[in-house]
Amino acid sequence: MTSSLPTPAPSRTAPAPAEPPVLEVDDLAVEFRSRRRTVSAVNGISYSVRAGETLAVVGESGSGKSVGAQAVMGILDVPPARITSGQIRFRGDDLLTMSRKEQRAVRGPGIAMVFQDALSALNPVFTVGHQIGELFRVHRGASRGEAREKAIELMERVGIPAARQRVDAYPHQFSGGMRQRVMIAMAIALDPDILIADEPTTALDVTVQAQIMDLLSELQRETGMGMILITHDLGVVNEVADRVAVMYAGSIVENGTVDEVLAEPLHPYTQGLMASMPSLESHGDRLNPVTGTPPDLSAVPSGCAFHPRCPMARFGRAAAPGKDCARNVPVLREVVPGRTAACHYSEELEHE
Amino acid sequence: MGRYVLRRLLLTVPVLLGASLLIFAMVYALPGDPIRALGGDRPLSEAVQAQLRAEYNLDDPLLIQYLKYLAGLVQGDFGTDFSGRPVLDTILDRLPVTVRLALVAVGFEILIGILAGVLAGLRRGSFFDNLVLVSTTVVVSIPVFVLGFLAQYVFGVRLGWFPIAGITQGWYSYVLPGLVLAALSLAYVARLTRTSLAENLQSDYVRTARAKGLSETTVVGKHALRNSLIPVVTFIGADLGALLGGAIVTESVFNIPGLGRAVYDAVLRQEGAVVVGIVTLFVFFYIFFNLVVDVLYAALDPRIRYE
Structure with a gap:
């Protein structure tokens, strides 16, 4: 099963473990409330990112991976969304207890975000130069002229040809790949410590996807920023991430270094995700998707949220005491040193 | 952009012609005699009525009236009302x-x-x-x-x-x-x-x-x-x-x-x-x-x- 992935690139920038994480998310929970129902989109997730490190957050649509990132960025629509618990510490300070003004000072220079669909994420009525330059004008008090020069510099840096001529063009006049570069230029404008990339390549064509991922990795190497990469593409994870957090139904179900998680998943969901990936070796065979559909977040199954889709779920007398998949919620626990998973039967996967 | 505006402005000419003809025809079709109404309780003499009708081209068929109106318009003459005011x-x-x-x-x-x-x-x-x-x-x-x-x-x-x-x-x-x-x-x-x-x-x-x-x-x-x-x-x-x-x-x-x-x-x-x-x-x-x-x-x- 695990052999379906290409072997991870050997050289990874391993961050010094003594250095404290730049961003720590601790027990974060987000709810969406409407008159009729309450949906828990994120149930107490925790992760941290150090400088220069890339954390991949992986999961299906509706797993809460984007909502969690939006909470970190402070751009959830409140209401209907509500952060019900947790801390988001940036350089030790909790963003959630800061004043709005202090929060704004972090967005841009501290944490920045690249969105999935650059066409809708860029304002159609302002030039790209204006939109990139706006960051310098608002956060650094730059003049129009200075901001424009900075915008040109950034556009060159992210590989947009003829930047000086194109600085006054509007988003719709760029191709999809170039628009995403504009988006990236905007995100890295103020040298953020953390860059959140929310499915940055999903809306692009395959040939452009690789270019954008390369650009992000290159920028990360140059600036030493930490990166949270939200994706459902395990191939991308394997190439660029250092650590990976797998999310299912609003919770993290597995956490560890990319090499370990992809080589030996400790949660049946991770295993299923990997089995569903096409590879050269399985050429000609049918893919093995994870059966079933992601749960409705307003009616998450009891016990382990994954149990209705899990090939190794055990119930009643077949289950070990206190480990009935339909009754007992598995907590995220350290299965082997440095690796956590939320499954009652992770050990069996380990010895498989 | 300039060409687009020019084309649109030129297009207004036929629209205005059509609209004015339509309005002209509707006024023409109104029941009643405007000249006779002018006199009110004291009817105008036949001669005066005939003279006024001739002055305002009211005896001509619709199309002729309209063309005469247009001919005046081209020369900057919008016509006059019945009291002679332009x-x-x-x-x-x-x-x-x-x-x-x-x-x-x-x-x-x-x-x-x-x-x-x-x-x-x-x-x-x-x-x-x-x-x-x-x-x-x-x-x-x-x-x-x-x-x-x-x-x-x-x-x-x-x-x-x-x-x-x-x-x-x-x-x-x-x-x-x-x-x-x-x-x-x-x-x-x-x-x-x-x-x-x-x-x-x-x-x-x-x-x-x-x-x-x-x-x-x-x-x-x-x-x-x-x-x-x-x-x-x-x-x-x-x-x-x-x-x-x-x-x-x-x-x-x-x-x-x-x-x-x-x-x-x-x-x-x-x-x-x-x-x-x-x-x-x-x-x-x-x-x-x-x-x-x-x-x-x-x-x-x-x-x-x-x-």
Whole structure:
């Protein structure tokens, strides 16, 4: 099963473990409330990112991976969304207890975000130069002229040809790949410590996807920023991430270094995700998707949220005491040193 | 862009010709004899009637009358009314009054309509939002003349805040009729602004603006509002064309000597030249402001370009 992935690139920038994480998310929970129902989109997730490190957050649509990132960025629509618990510490300070003004000072220079669909994420009525330059004008008090020069510099840096001529063009006049570069230029404008990339390549064509991922990795190497990469593409994870957090139904179900998680998943969901990936070796065979559909977040199954889709779920007398998949919620626990998973039967996967 | 505007302007010529012929034919088809009506209780002598008919070409068939009218028009002659006053004089006399009224009305649309719409859009579901929703529904369902008389009675007669009729007090005389004239469009502007802003506030680029650490004032006032106002501005532009031609009822209720009143009086007297001259002007305003809107649209939304 695990052999379906290409072997991870050997050289990874391993961050010094003594250095404290730049961003720590601790027990974060987000709810969406409407008159009729309450949906828990994120149930107490925790992760941290150090400088220069890339954390991949992986999961299906509706797993809460984007909502969690939006909470970190402070751009959830409140209401209907509500952060019900947790801390988001940036350089030790909790963003959630800061004043709005202090929060704004972090967005841009501290944490920045690249969105999935650059066409809708860029304002159609302002030039790209204006939109990139706006960051310098608002956060650094730059003049129009200075901001424009900075915008040109950034556009060159992210590989947009003829930047000086194109600085006054509007988003719709760029191709999809170039628009995403504009988006990236905007995100890295103020040298953020953390860059959140929310499915940055999903809306692009395959040939452009690789270019954008390369650009992000290159920028990360140059600036030493930490990166949270939200994706459902395990191939991308394997190439660029250092650590990976797998999310299912609003919770993290597995956490560890990319090499370990992809080589030996400790949660049946991770295993299923990997089995569903096409590879050269399985050429000609049918893919093995994870059966079933992601749960409705307003009616998450009891016990382990994954149990209705899990090939190794055990119930009643077949289950070990206190480990009935339909009754007992598995907590995220350290299965082997440095690796956590939320499954009652992770050990069996380990010895498989 | 220049070529596009030129082409559109040239296109107005056939439209104006068609419109004027249509209006001409309708006045022609009106029952009754305008010349005989002139005399009222004291009938004019046959000779005078015949002379007047000849002077106004009333004995000719429709098409000949129209062509003679056009021939005059080409030479800058808009014809005269039955008292011998050139129609052009009437137009030049009355136009400023109508323009003033339309400007006051548009001013109210912009000021009150957009403000109410923005506040409602920012606080969706709030008391104010519902208030705007209910009051605009009420306004659009009341006919203009009822609204006019009501305003006249309440603010003019009862409270005495505004003059009841006429334009003797300068711009101040235009406030109440302007408000009545604006009412319908104002309600529409408020609704349009509200919906448009509410929709844009949910958009991805507003989220991006927030992620850039911009203040809420900048996010809403610059990023969301700039996009939300595109349909509103174009509506107001088109409405200005309509207001310049559609003030007949309001001008009558408030006894304002504008073009609307002039055309109303001319219809009653069956003065073909006056009706055709003024109504064709209305048509021109309408077409012209629609062109202005199209040009404005391209200026406001860079995604739209005319070749």
